[in-house]
Amino acid sequence: MKKQHISEAVIRRLPRYYRYLDDLHNKGVIRISSNSLGSKMGITASQIRQDLSCFGEFGQQGYGYNVKELRGEIGRILGIDKKHTIIIVGVGNLGHALMQNFHFAQNGFSLEAAFDVSPALIGSEINGVLVRDLEELDAYCRASIPDVAVLTVPQSVAQQTVDRLVDLGVRGFWNFTNREVTSEHPDVRFESVHFADSLLTLSYHISRQ
Amino acid sequence: MKKQHISEAVIRRLPRYYRYLDDLHNKGVIRISSNSLGSKMGITASQIRQDLSCFGEFGQQGYGYNVKELRGEIGRILGIDKKHTIIIVGVGNLGHALMQNFHFAQNGFSLEAAFDVSPALIGSEINGVLVRDLEELDAYCRASIPDVAVLTVPQSVAQQTVDRLVDLGVRGFWNFTNREVTSEHPDVRFESVHFADSLLTLSYHISRQ
Known part of the structure; x- marks a missing residue:
């Protein structure tokens, strides 16, 4: 994980990402693009990419995010495994x-x-x-x-x-x-x-x- | 009130402003600068000025905000009088x-x-x-x-x-x-x-x- 100052606004969005990804995962969704995730969450795809870039590299250009992996990563960032x-x-x-x-x-x-x-x-x-x-x-x-x-x-x-x-x-x-x-x-x-x-x-x- | 698009992030901060101003008012505080209000709320003075500018002119350069007036204005923006x-x-x-x-x-x-x-x-x-x-x-x-x-x-x-x-x-x-x-x-x-x-x-x- 990159060491940089993460703004409180970004941190407060993480649980929402986790919630949506958890829901998608439970519905059996495997991959999702930042566009689709953004439109579900009412935020822009670029906001999502920018937020997640604070914590490392996620997803692949053109392939979207692996739902289960990203959910796991965000869960770990949030300390859910602690x-x-x-x-x-x-x-x-x-x-x-x-x-x-x-x-x-x-x-x-x-x-x-x-x-x-x-x-x-x-x-x-x-x-x-x-x-x-x-x-x-x-x-x-x-x-x-x-x-x-x-x-x-x-x-x-x-x-x-x-x-x-x-x-x-x-x-x-x-x-x-x-x-x-x-x-x-x-x-x-x-x-x-x-x-x-x-x-x-x-x-x-x-x-x- | 100016007619412009107000971002959801600004709207979500309004109840916090209201809460802090209400508290100050109840403690008998008459005026407060954007600096003091910001340090209480953990945000910058310029953020406060920028947020409030979405809704009109509040406060006077160098004199700060009248707590009771600003609380009343934000209350009305939030529809508390409705x-x-x-x-x-x-x-x-x-x-x-x-x-x-x-x-x-x-x-x-x-x-x-x-x-x-x-x-x-x-x-x-x-x-x-x-x-x-x-x-x-x-x-x-x-x-x-x-x-x-x-x-x-x-x-x-x-x-x-x-x-x-x-x-x-x-x-x-x-x-x-x-x-x-x-x-x-x-x-x-x-x-x-x-x-x-x-x-x-x-x-x-x-x-x-």
Whole structure:
């Protein structure tokens, strides 16, 4: 892989490439041209070629891309083969929905545990994963530090939960609290899902019709 | 507002601008320079000036932006003042989480109703919104067509739910099913929330540490 600065915009398009290629692969498609892939994805063929060129040589002029190979390559670039470990902190409706429906394994993550404060939930299993008492979090992380914590706690405790987890050694956060959380630790990465950003994009478009 | 083609990338940044400006406004900040706003948002000042220039003249050289005014302008561009109506189709964990925690009104949407097939849910109220029998959907839409339907149904019925709603006149879809849904109707807009895209972006970054 070339060593160069990859822009955040390119990185954010990679999961979309992966998703489309995975879908094509599952449909039995063997090869695809950058033109056809672009028209499916609503981007230009030259954008695709430019994005992928950041990571090396893919495809052959006139032959298109081998779907399975390119999917595999992009998957590796995204770290899907790394088997990252992940825990869920906060098993309200959203945490519950993720445990029930989100395909962690397909995305290269092993969901190891969930934590909550509710006695009604502690000790139960959701989709084969044990919900533990939040009080056990420190001991749990001391035994094995998860790569990522999913933040599905109430907003009021979002930052303090981050601080506690960073102290315990967690460096990746998938933040659903719709609250900006921060850390002074240089290696900590936050990825936030902002539902409102998505709905407002739709609002923009339907306001113009 | 200037009439010109606005790229999807710019449109997708608008909700972020709105979010940051709203936050600044709530903190009592009156003015902000494109430099400070850019450093908060992790983008360059010139990107901000360029993005906003698509929509008209904002701010004054050397004086920065009036936070409240710019927030208002971007809100109007996004259609937040339009009071769009929205319904939720599928009140599983995710639908439930959105009803309980998502601030529809703050984003210019009025959540009018929710629909599900489960007898245990039908007739209940969540956060003041009635859960109706999915069988009532047709009659409901005939009386008043919602601007947007939130798709939180199982994947297996995602496309048929879209088809039914499009037939009933719904033109905006906020899709949480992680399934690509389509319509041949030219005015229909889909906005999909792909949790995996977000997690894989995080995966990319933590794989490189």
